[in-house]
Amino acid sequence: MRPATHAVHAGRDDLSTLGVHALPIDLSTTYPVRPGEDPIPSLEAMVEGAAPSGNPVYSRLHQPTVARFEHAIAELEGGDAAVAFGSGMAALTAVLLAARARGGHIVAVRPMYGTSDHLISSGLLGLDAAWTDQDHVADARRPDTALVLIETPANPTLDLVDIAHVVRQAGPVPVVVDSTFATPVLQQPLVHGAAMVLHSATKFLGGHGDVLAGVVIASEAHVASLRQIRLLTGGVLHPLGGYLLHRGLATLPIRVQRAQATARELAVRLAAHPAVERVRYPGLPGGDPRLLLGRQLAGPGTMLGFELRTGAEARRVVDALELITQAVSLGSVDTLIQQPAALTHHVVDPATRHASGIADGLLRLSVGLEDAEDLWADLDQALTAERPQRRPRRRRRHQTTVDT
Numbered sequence: 133m134r135p136a137t138h139a140v141h142a143g144r145d146d147l148s149t150l151g152v153h154a155l156p157i158d159l160s161t162t163y164p165v166r167p168g169e170d171p172i173p174s175l176e177a178m179v180e181g182a183a184p185s186g187n188p189v190y191s192r193l194h195q196p197t198v199a200r201f202e203h204a205i206a207e208l209e210g211g212d213a214a215v216a217f218g219s220g221m222a223a224l225t226a227v228l229l230a231a232r233a234r235g236g237h238i239v240a241v242r243p244m245y246g247t248s249d250h251l252i253s254s255g256l257l258g259l260d261a262a263w264t265d266q267d268h269v270a271d272a273r274r275p276d277t278a279l280v281l282i283e284t285p286a287n288p289t290l291d292l293v294d295i296a297h298v299v300r301q302a303g304p305v306p307v308v309v310d311s312t313f314a315t316p317v318l319q320q321p322l323v324h325g326a327a328m329v330l331h332s333a334t335k336f337l338g339g340h341g342d343v344l345a346g347v348v349i350a351s352e353a354h355v356a357s358l359r360q361i362r363l364l365t366g367g368v369l370h371p372l373g374g375y376l377l378h379r380g381l382a383t384l385p386i387r388v389q390r391a392q393a394t395a396r397e398l399a400v401r402l403a404a405h406p407a408v409e410r411v412r413y414p415g416l417p418g419g420d421p422r423l424l425l426g427r428q429l430a431g432p433g434t435m436l437g438f439e440l441r442t443g444a445e446a447r448r449v450v451d452a453l454e455l456i457t458q459a460v461s462l463g464s465v466d467t468l469i470q471q472p473a474a475l476t477h478h479v480v481d482p483a484t485r486h487a488s489g490i491a492d493g494l495l496r497l498s499v500g501l502e503d504a505e506d507l508w509a510d511l512d513q514a515l516t517a518e519r520p521q522r523r524p525r526r527r528r529r530h531q532t533t534v535d536t
């Protein structure tokens with residue numbers, strides 16, 4: 133079956149046997165042990181990281197509604213199994229803790245989601261990290277390297293990383309791909325040799341801005357160690373979140389395709405606008421230098437970046453928008469905009485930010501499902517809105533010296 137069919141039917145195989153049409157929700161935190169029942173084999177299986185053999189015992193160990201969603205997303209990514217967490221960061225933390233148990237070192241490629249960057253750089257989890265670019269992963273590897281972490285398309289620059297190229301350099305070291313921006317509709321990292329795929333399910337998978345969640349899809353062996361970490365550290369997803377994510381999967385392909393068509397159009401128009409310095413979008417000339425579109429990424433996606441001359445000008449444009457909402461997060465039904473240097477990537481130090489191409493005037497747009505013409509009208513009016521009267525420039529001494 134093809135992806136759109138999987139999206140609608142995955143994780144629902146037993147519904148007709150149950151005699152229901154909608155996904156059931158199980159809110160139990162504990163599962164009664166029946167008279168004469170021995171819960172030990174099930175408990176032991178779960179502590180080893182396997183699915184329960186019968187009684188789930190306690191919902192920190194196994195949650196049936198969340199497990200349904202996990203089954204469905206694993207099918208969409210083409211993986212053995214999945215583990216869901218209470219947020220994307222809880223998912224990444226579990227991946228890093230599992231790596232910590234295998235060795236003390238990881239290799240990570242910038243740019244990356246600001247909080248992921250911060251978690252790794254902070255040393256909080258006791259991991260030694262080497263930051264590099266996609267062509268120097270082999271050089272950054274050490275004998276104790278336990279993980280290579282990449283994000284593609286990268287947040288917020290929309291840089292594309294060649295997954296197979298990184299996998300070749302990683303050799304036996306597992307590569308995890310944060311594929312949040314692509315979704316399984318546009319990219320399936322496991323096909324290109326990645327060991328694990330990570331999503332902030334808060335974004336496109338949920339799709340409606342009402343669930344905070346994360347998920348990792350991998351082989352049964354990796355999933356088992358992540359399940360162990362989840363049951364011991366407790367970063368679980370609530371069953372209502374699992375239900376909403378599973379319901380959202382059915383419309384994921386159609387949401388991504390529609391938002392992508394609009395993003396394509398907006399990217400072209402923004403690139404032609406005199407107030408815009410530069411547009412970052414994989415579908416525009418220069419946006420895909422490694423020719424990954426069609427090979428790794430099925431389409432240019434629903435996220436784009438555009439640069440104004442200065443941070444102040446970017447703020448002025450955002451403030452002038454009327455339909456588009458200024459907010460962090462992405463992948464919702466409505467269009468969101470934010471200035472990474474001032475919000476999501478504020479925690480990354482300015483020198484690193486600039487080195488990874490995050491200019492102060494960069495705005496990140498997450499295109500939603502509104503009509504493209506209404507979105508363009510809003511962007512156009514904000515970009516061309518009369519600029520506030522400029523105060524006469526004060527002469528800056530050091531500049532004068534350089535100029536003269």
Ligand SMILES: *Cc1c(COP(=O)(O)O)cnc(C)c1O
Binds near residue numbers: 222247313
């Ligand atoms: C949002 C995001 C995360 C973190 O996920 P949360 O659900 O907010 O914890 C990680 N990676 C990327 C690319 C993201 O956009």
